[in-house]
Amino acid sequence: MSELNHTQQVIYVYDGSFEGFLCCIYNYYYNRLKPVQIASHMNFVPSFYDNLMIETDFEQAYRVRFAIEEKIGHYNLKFLTECFYTCLEEKEMYMLRYVIKGFKTGPRIKDMLTDNDVSILTKAHRHLERESHHFLGFVRFYKAGDVYVSKIEPKNCILPLIASHFAQRFANQQFMIYDAVHKQAVISMNRNYHIVNVEDIQLPPVSEDEKQMQRLWKNFYDTIAIKERFNPKCRMNFMPKRVWVNLPEMQGEENTTNLPQEV
Amino acid sequence: MNMYEKLTILTDAAKYDVACTSSGVSRAGNGGLGSAAAAGICHSWSADGRCISLLKVLFTNYCSYDCAYCINRKSNDVPRAAFTPRELADLTIEFYRRNYIEGLFISSGVIKSPDYTMEQMIKAVRILREEYGFNGYIHSKIIPGTSPELIEIMGTLVDRVSVNIELPSEKSLNMLAPDKSRTNIFLPMGKITEQKEISARNIVRYRHAPKFAPAGQSTQMIIGASNETDFHILRLSQALYDKYKLKRVFFSAYIPMNNDRLLPSLDTKPPLLREHRLYQADWLLRFYGFRAEEILSEENSMFNPLLDPKCNWALNNMHMFPIEINTAPYEMLLRVPGIGVTGARKIIRARKMAHLDFDGLKKLGIVLKRAQYFITCKGKAMPYVTIDKQHATLMLTSDSAKDNFKITAEETNQLSFFDMPQLNDRFIHKQNERMVINV
Numbered sequence: 001m002s003e004l005n006h007t008q009q010v011i012y013v014y015d016g017s018f019e020g021f022l023c024c025i026y027n028y029y030y031n032r033l034k035p036v037q038i039a040s041h042m043n044f045v046p047s048f049y050d051n052l053m054i055e056t057d058f059e060q061a062y063r064v065r066f067a068i069e070e071k072i073g074h075y076n077l078k079f080l081t082e083c084f085y086t087c088l089e090e091k092e093m094y095m096l097r098y099v100i101k102g103f104k105t106g107p108r109i110k111d112m113l114t115d116n117d118v119s120i121l122t123k124a125h126r127h128l129e130r131e132s133h134h135f136l137g138f139v140r141f142y143k144a145g146d147v148y149v150s151k152i153e154p155k156n157c158i159l160p161l162i163a164s165h166f167a168q169r170f171a172n173q174q175f176m177i178y179d180a181v182h183k184q185a186v187i188s189m190n191r192n193y194h195i196v197n198v199e200d201i202q203l204p205p206v207s208e209d210e211k212q213m214q215r216l217w218k219n220f221y222d223t224i225a226i227k228e229r230f231n232p233k234c235r236m237n238f239m240p241k242r243v244w245v246n247l248p249e250m251q252g253e254e255n256t257t258n259l260p261q262e263v
Numbered sequence: 264m265n266m267y268e269k270l271t272i273l274t275d276a277a278k279y280d281v282a283c284t285s286s287g288v289s290r291a292g293n294g295g296l297g298s299a300a301a302a303g304i305c306h307s308w309s310a311d312g313r314c315i316s317l318l319k320v321l322f323t324n325y326c327s328y329d330c331a332y333c334i335n336r337k338s339n340d341v342p343r344a345a346f347t348p349r350e351l352a353d354l355t356i357e358f359y360r361r362n363y364i365e366g367l368f369i370s371s372g373v374i375k376s377p378d379y380t381m382e383q384m385i386k387a388v389r390i391l392r393e394e395y396g397f398n399g400y401i402h403s404k405i406i407p408g409t410s411p412e413l414i415e416i417m418g419t420l421v422d423r424v425s426v427n428i429e430l431p432s433e434k435s436l437n438m439l440a441p442d443k444s445r446t447n448i449f450l451p452m453g454k455i456t457e458q459k460e461i462s463a464r465n466i467v468r469y470r471h472a473p474k475f476a477p478a479g480q481s482t483q484m485i486i487g488a489s490n491e492t493d494f495h496i497l498r499l500s501q502a503l504y505d506k507y508k509l510k511r512v513f514f515s516a517y518i519p520m521n522n523d524r525l526l527p528s529l530d531t532k533p534p535l536l537r538e539h540r541l542y543q544a545d546w547l548l549r550f551y552g553f554r555a556e557e558i559l560s561e562e563n564s565m566f567n568p569l570l571d572p573k574c575n576w577a578l579n580n581m582h583m584f585p586i587e588i589n590t591a592p593y594e595m596l597l598r599v600p601g602i603g604v605t606g607a608r609k610i611i612r613a614r615k616m617a618h619l620d621f622d623g624l625k626k627l628g629i630v631l632k633r634a635q636y637f638i639t640c641k642g643k644a645m646p647y648v649t650i651d652k653q654h655a656t657l658m659l660t661s662d663s664a665k666d667n668f669k670i671t672a673e674e675t676n677q678l679s680f681f682d683m684p685q686l687n688d689r690f691i692h693k694q695n696e697r698m699v700i701n702v
C-alpha cells in the first residue's frame with residue numbers, strides 16, 4: 001500500500017464495529033480521501049465537512065486484517081483489536097495513524113513509545129487492561145433463581161477481556177454480567193459464553209435471602225478495617241467512588257476523611 | 264450464636280493479620296468452581312485502604328496461649344466464638360460464588376494443642392477441596408509447634424502456608440510470646456521449605472505428583488512492639504528469603520491493644536511510616552537486586568523518615584550518578600529513584616528506536632520528580648537541574664513532606680536525628696536565577 005496524495009478532507013462514518021473500522025482503513029488507501037475524523041454512526045454529529053459513509057464489507061475487512069498481521073505482526077493486530085475497546089476519544093484516528101506508521105515501520109512500531117500516536121494508544125490500552133483487571137474483583141453477583149446476576153459500569157468496554165475469566169471460574173454456575181454503559185452483556189452457561197448487545201433490560205430484583213447474604217458480606221467488610229489505620233484517601237485511590245454503586249459492601253458508606261465517631 | 268455474630272467476632276480477631284494477597288499461583292478453572300490468578304485479585308478495599316482479597320477469619324479466637332501483644336490472649340476478657348468446619352466452608356463458597364472474594368485465609372487461636380487446632384482447620388479445608396471441589400485460593404496459617412505430618416497434609420490442600428515469626432528476635436519472642444519458641448517457628452518453616460523442594464523434584468519425575476503449597480510460604484512480624492532496629496529487621500527478612508525461600512515477608516505496625524509493662528503504652532500510635540519504609544526496602548531486596556547491607560548499616564541502622572530507601576541509597580552513592588539514560592544498563596536504570604521495573608523496561612525498548620530526551624521520557628510515562636537529580640539524556644541534565652548531592656537532598660526531602668503519609672508524633676521526634684541540609688549561598692543563588700528565568 002503506497003502513500004497517497006489525499007486532497008479532499010472528509011469525515012468517515014462507519015457502523016461502529018471493528019470490521020467497519022478496518023473498512024475505513026481500506027478506504028483510506030483506496031479512495032483519495034483523508035479523514036479528519038472517523039465517527040461511528042451512533043455518535044456522529046453533522047458538521048460542515050463532507051461525510052463518506054463506509055459500508056462494512058467483510059472481504060475488505062479481511063484483507064486489511066491480513067495485511068496488518070503480515071506487515072505489522074500478530075502482536076499489533078491483537079493490540080489494535082483491544083485498543084478498539086478503549087474509551088479513548090477519537091481512538092479511530094489514533095489507530096488509523098498507528099496502522100499507517102506500522103505499514104512503514106513494521107512490528108517495531110510498538111516500541112516507538114516516544115511517538116505521540118503510539119504513546120497515547122499505549123496509555124489508553126494500559127488503562128483498559130488495568131480497568132479489566134480491577135473489574136475481575138469489582139464484579140458482584142447476586143443470586144436470582146438459578147442465575148447469578150451482576151451489573152457493572154466501567155469506562156472501557158471490558159467485557160470481551162474479562163468474560164473468559166468468569167466463564168472458567170464459575171464453570172458450574174449460570175451467570176450474566178451486564179455492562180450498563182456499553183449496553184452489552186456476557187451470558188454464560190456450562191463454560192460456554194456469549195457476549196450480546198442489549199438495549200434496555202430489566203434486571204431481576206434482589207431477594208430477601210440475597211439481602212441477608214449481602215449484609216453478612218458488608219458486616220465482614222466493616223469489621224476487617226482497622227480503625228487505627230483509617231485511610232479513606234488511600235481507599236479512594238484504589239476504589240474510586242464511581243464503582244461504589246454496584247458494590248453491596250459500599251452501600252451507606254461515607255467517604256469522610258474523619259474517623260468514624262466511636263460509640 | 265448466629266452466623267452474623269460469629270463472623271463479626273472471628274473477623275475482628277483476624278483483622279490484624281496482614282497478608283491478604285491471593286497471588287503466586289495460576290490455575291485455570293477445572294470445570295467446577297474456582298480458579299486462581301498469578302497476579303492476585305483485589306475484590307475490595309477496606310476503610311483503612313487495605314486490599315480485601317480473601318475471606319480472612321480465625322477458625323476460633325479461643326486461645327490457650329498468652330502472647331502479650333495479642334487481643335485474643337487467654338488472659339483477655341473478650342467475646343469468643345468458633346466456626347464449625349462446615350460453617351466456614353459454606354460461608355466461603357457463598358461468598359466466592361458472588362465474587363466477593365478470591366478464596367479463604369484461615370488462621371486460628373490455639374485450642375487444646377497446635378495439632379488439634381490444625382486438625383480442625385484441615386477439616387474445613389478438606390470440605391472445601393474434596394467435597395465442594397473448590398479450586399480457588401486458600402492460604403493457611405501453620406500454628407507454631409504443629410507436627411510435620413499435619414504440615415504435609417495441609418500443604419497439599421492449600422496454595423500458601425505461613426508460619427508467623429511474630430517478633431524480629433528470639434529475645435523479644437521469649438519475652439512477649441512465652442508459649443511460642445524459636446524452634447517451634449523455624450522447624451515448621453524449614454519443614455515447609457523442604458517439602459516444597461521434594462514436591463518440585465517429584466513433579467519433574469511424574470507430572471501428577473501433588474503440589475505442595477504452590478504459592479509458596481510467607482511470614483509476618485510485628486514492628487514496634489520491641490526494640491529491634493530497621494537494619495536488624497531488614498537483614499532478618501533477607502535471611503528468610505535466602506534461607507527459607509519465602510515468597511513474602513510481611514510487616515505489621517504494632518497497634519497497642521493490651522496494657523502490659525512489657526509493651527509500648529496504649530496511646531502509642533502505630534508506626535505506619537516505619538512499616539511503609541520497610542515495605543519499600545523489602546521491595547528493593549526482592550525486585551531490584553539490593554542487599555540489606557547496601558540500604559542500612561550498623562551505624563546507620565534506622566530509615567530516614569524523610570527519604571525513601573532508594574533515594575537515600577542514591578544520595579549516599581552520588582559518585583555513581585548521573586547515569587546516561589540512553590546507554591546505562593538495565594540494572595543501573597533500576598537503581599535510579601523514581602524508575603521502576605516497568606519504567607526501566609520501557610526505556611530499554613524505546614531507546615532502541617530513538618535517542619531519548621526528557622520529553623521522550625515523559626511520553627513513556629516516567630515521572631521525573633525524583634529521577635531528574637540522577638540522570639542525563641544525551642549527556643545533558645534536565646534544564647535548570649544541577650546534579651549535586653546537597654541540592655538533590657534538599658529538593659527530595661521537601662517533596663516528601665507533601666507525601667500523603669502522616670508522620671506520627673514519635674516519628675517526628677526522630678527527625679531531629681537527621682541533619683537537614685543547609686541552604687548554601689550557591690543554592691539560593693540558583694533558586695533566584697530560576698525564578699527570573701521562569702518569569
Ligand code: SF4
Binds near residue numbers: 327333337
Ligand atoms: S497464639 Fe498468641 S497470637 Fe495466636 S491467638 Fe493465641 S495469644 Fe494470640
